[in-house]
Amino acid sequence: MIDGLDPEYLATCPAPNLQRFASDGFHVSGGGMMPSVTNVNNTTMVTGHYPAQHGIVSNYWLDRQAGIEEYVESGEFICSETIFAQCRRQGGRSLLAASKDKLRRLLGDDTDLAFSSESPTTQAVAAAGNPPDVYSLEVNAWTINAARSALNAQHYDLAFIASTDYAMHTYGPDHPESRRHITILDEALGQLVADIPDIQLLITADHGMSDKRRMLHLPAVLAKRGIKARAIPIIKDHYVVHHSNLGGCIYLHLEDPTALSDALGLLRETDGIEEALPRTEAAERFSLMEERIGDIVVTGSADVVFGDPSEVALPPGLRSHGSSHERQVPIIGYGGDFGGFEFRENRDLGRYVSERVLG
Structure with a gap:
């Protein structure tokens, strides 16, 4: 999940590995959930369900019964089964690596390993170095590289890697720093694919910008x-x-x-x-x-x-983001048998994993 990857970034910034994945696999333009914010869409991806079923409708909400406002950053708010729970129920092992720690806290239940750049494991630091600041262009590559090291060290059947959209909030697609950020991301993804044999890779975004x-x-x-x-x-x-x-x-x-x-x-x-x-x-x-x-x-x-x-x-x-104008997201698949499965929304990545991989 490349946070904030508006399709304009792929149209503007060089990304040879992502282009290769799309060429050898598939690339379609899909829709995200509303509101077009991080928690809503990431929970949709890891459940394969709409917010009406999984219950995450915002990053922050008013609990009507309690009369208090609070951050939605705990798995206790999720009302439907995640692909991590499904994987565990079937005897598999799963991994979650996130740049933002809020996604580790929200989605990390039922994984066998969950870490973030803000709450790294000692093994992640040993493999990928000290994490860069969460407000940096380099932090997302650290997350991907730390996940790659974990996947090489132990067997996991399922991995969910989630970046942060600091770069997209800060720089438009035609800004030189966006080109640098996408290059950093693209190189890390290329190394991930090179290092993990028989990888099945699905890439999308939670929202545009x-x-x-x-x-x-x-x-x-x-x-x-x-x-x-x-x-x-x-x-x-x-x-x-x-x-x-x-x-x-x-x-x-x-x-x-x-x-x-x-x-x-x-x-x-x-x-x-x-x-x-x-x-x-x-x-x-x-x-x-x-x-x-x-x-x-x-x-x-x-x-x-x-x-x-x-x-x-x-x-x-x-x-x-947050409005309907940030709903369009890219969906790329590489290395798997995606034939006969239609990807129209970022929700379909979780649905594919649930129905075709784990089902």
Whole structure:
């Protein structure tokens, strides 16, 4: 999982190994889940299910029953079986290597080995060196190389390697640093394939990336009509250097549920808002678990993020995700028998593993 790998990066940056994998295997353009954020899509990949089944609908949420906001970074929130649990149930061994430690904490249950660049094992450090800073271009290669060393040291039937999108948040596809980052990634992937005999490799992204130039504070918009609302930033996590907790989709919880119709009308008239959907309609449209989302789900135009100016200023040159404009992702398969299986979404990678490899 190459975090934030918008298709534009592959179209712009040289990546000879990825091009070879695509040429010798397959390469299609697929869709990601909504909201187009990390936790939602990675959980989809490792379960093969939509968020309506696995229950991860954001990076950060409001627990309605407890009345508290919290980060969604624990496997206890996942409601369906992962491919790691399926692998273990069938007597296999699995590995998870992540650049971001939040993915180790969220997805690492039922693996035989799970580590991150922020929480490395002594074996990973011995094999790949001290991890680079998580806000660096080199950290993703470290994660891939550490996973490669682990796969060479012991037998694993299944491995999930997850990068971080710091580089994509920071640099557009035509920036020289993007070319350098993709080159580093591509070389690490090439070495992975060279070192692991009979590898079956599937590559995709959790979401794309867009330039953002406008910020909307929706509680203030609604307050003009006397409607009180609580906004929950779906993209929010501990990696604020990436995106300043500003994303293109947000959940709104209304203080007065009877104000729903008026709130929807006002939001739909607001420039920069693409869609404002009531909970049930949003859950059906995006295959989300209804009880875990807001009263209203709002998505923004391609250049819009949602946030509170009293908490954060819109950073110059911000690149972020969360909206429907960051749903398109590449899907590449190499070394396996993928015939007769249709890959349309990043979800299908987990579905392929569950049904064709482990099933």
